Amino acid sequence: MRSTTLAVAVLSMLALTPATEARAAALDWQPCKGTALAGLDCATLTVPMDYRTPFGAQLSIALSRHRATDPLRRRGVLFTNPGGPGGSGLEMPSGYADQPISQVYDIIGMDPRGVGASTRLSCLISSWRPDLPSRPTDADLPVFTAYARETEELCRRGGGDLRQFITTMNTARDLDRARAALGERKINYLGVSYGTWLGAVYGEMFPQRLDRSVLDSALDPIKTWHEQDDDILTTIEANFTRWATWAANRDQTFKLGTTPREVRASVDKIAEAVKTKPIAGFRNIDLFDENVGISTRSRPLWKEFGETMSQALGEISGAKSDTAPRSRTDRAVATAREDIKATRNGVFQTVTCEWNWPSNVEDYYADMRRARDHFPYGDTVSYMAPTNCTFRSFTPEPLPKIGPARYPTGLVLQGDGDTNTPYVNGEVMAETLGSSLVSVAGEGTHGQYANVPDPLMGFPAANPCVDNAVNAYLLDGVLPGSRVTCQSTNPPPSVPFDGPPRSVG
Template identity: 35%
Template sequence: MSLTTTRSLALTAVPAALLVALLPPLTADALPGPAARSALSWEPCAGTGGADPRQECATLRVPMDHADPEGAQISLALSRVPAEDDGARRGALFLIPGGPGGSSLDDPSGKGQKLPQEVRDRYDLIGFAPRGLAPSSSVDCGLEHGDLALTKLRPWPAPDGSIDDNMATAERVSDACARNGGELIRHLSTANNARDLDRVRAALGERKISAWGVSYGTYVGVVYSQLFPHRTDRIVLDSNDDPDPTRVARAWLAGHEQGVEDVFPHFAAWASEPGNPDRVAETAAEVRPLFLRLAARLDREPIPWPGANPEELNGNVLRQTMLDSLYRPGRYPTLAKLMLAARSGTVPPAPPAPPEPVLQNVTAVGAGTLCNDVAWPRSAAAYRKDVTGSRAGYPLTAGMPRNAMPCAAWPYEPREAPVRITGRGPSTILLVQNERDVATPLSGARKLREALGRRAVMVTVNATGHDSYLADGNACGDRTVSHYLATGERPDGDVYCRS
């Protein structure tokens, strides 16, 4: 997960036997051949702007509550670009988005077209908007405008380390979601996302699916592989979440501590390069203390910032900008420019924000999924202790990764325990992971690799940024993943790709 979604820069078990009883597992290998018979009605997509004209759209009805399959139904919006060679076609490749709160509806004609020809020849590329996310049946908590600020959605403590405001925000957001979120918000969860995907698989007429899951999508993909192991063909998990079943999203949030420490030196080297128009210091060693001094000064003396949310540049806004900017090197100038402005006592133009209805929807999906996946502590004292330790050990993130999100006051108990990821099942999983990733750090990916045991092989890429496959120009990593998707051949063991 990253907790940042793909739709917004603003912005984790029922026993397996019970689940597979819904649709008995099939162990026969998926075979190449023409498209399977689909129960879906595919039509030209409406309102998709620059989408590939080959992209088609459909809607599938699935149970709101998979424990009550004949009860209330919700809609899932789907998209596809068919395989480009009927004679080579193998099946369907699900493009599982990040989030929670991300959509892959545009991905078959977007990032899916970056896939090499031999992969596009073999697979129908399948995108979707997960449950709760428009244009699928959607949820909205009706939050106050101020609570949509990134510094509220990420629980940055007050400058003195107090979390009183964070606990108050958790109560306010949770109350709004209970009041406005409807019945669907209680049924948002990673396990239900995985069950929805199996309903899509069945509607497509496929015995097995392949998948490319990114960020939070890796957790959806691995949960699917755990619940429906014999329905998986070739599974690629890219930028991987820690699968800790006792913490789930709490572990993902905590991972930002190490993720920032892994990536900040790379930013510091860039931000001190001679000739860089956004250079902030003469040496890399000066960048970190400069950032900490600027954040502390903005804690004491915020600068008015009309049009922003909040309407001031304070220390936590700078810290949140740092976190966002470390997602990929292409965003480094945003942080450097803000540091230069803060040093001179000015601000740049207020950053553009997504439309508020999109933010409301994405935020509700994120809160509902994270809070329904696992119970979070309710004690403010527990968060205060964790935040104090985090601030001392990781000053760049100032305690945020150990702080209270809305889940600390969530009005509903999880309806089921998190899925425990194990090594039981077919060896069909390939992990690909950048060495320096602020959102899903290598340390968390290694925990997923360990949990999967013989089921997985991991490709570690010498690259910086969130998202690895086809994102960083690492020929070794891209070639290894593409070869697996096209042929099913994985490396014999874990691989390190230097370039």
């Protein structure tokens, strides 16, 4: 596996003759078009579709740049990636423009191959929108399989020959082509979520080309994509238990129970009622389960969610319905749906198939039943369901094995309570690479560096502890200790304790 990947990587580097690099360096930077990219420069890079045939079919890669504001202190380029896979990265440099790193780095954004302004990969869209319930009956389970099969078939037909070349490894090669085009000997890197895996792969393939590296909210480099879903389910339930403990400490306010077990029983009672009629604005059990997962993850929503659950119990007893307290909660749910939609493109449904997926649907069904019966909140069943990758119609390039970093020690950031990339994933990434780990305790957000609060939500708030650690490293090469903990800046709202507080965790 490893030798095949490295051999292809060598071919890609051999294709970069001095003349090729000289031609590539003449990127035509122009002011970007569009309000979202205001203040940035944009350019297009041409790369091989298949690096085994570097002079064959070519793809266009869209790049953006925020130039270092203090040229005398400039120390190179900082490539960024927002994750997904399938996220557009052209706007990312603007997100770091107010950080001190923008003074010394040309910050580079990129729409990876298949995405946005780059050569796009598309799946055909089906008119079939099956009901995929959060608590499926056994009779519902084959519907998940049918939908996954159709999704793969539509991606196969829509993606054509391009699909097999939309890979993490080829994106890493594209990064290195961009490095050469910029005339840089090395790059620095800041990746978020799936972007952490891309950064680790780049470092494995091109260790001599990577200087400083920040991996924010990391994947586990050892497990498959589906194996990490188990960690997500554990985190979703742990977030609920922490909220239930917090609410139990405040039973005089919420009246949901004096122990976490009693609070869970109250929520279960509401769920049973929602199955038969709308309660507290929840139209159905699917919406309710989704809301429970999001609200117990986001600590600033804990009070509002507790009030909603208290109101729901009142409605069950005959009180009048009032959905006013749920304004921020509903917005959080809508935002989560937008995030999912943004990454559910042809790239997501192709790149995630690089990992191996179980092929026996009965194994999925057993896991789905277990999630449904044990803890269905947070849409846990969907994580256990078959995906299009279960029926993968192409043979992907083998993934490289990530081992101890052969480049300078980097930095991994990981939030406790993050259900996109659970905390344990970041621990393994840091341990595998030998990187320093900055943990954020009591934090449910995804992405820890340079947070800007949503003006309507009021969170996530910036975390100076995290920002200072990243800035010290990227600016001056100063790493924190091998294991450092920052406290969350997005705590639950202040609600009086009933008595001596129990541990929330």
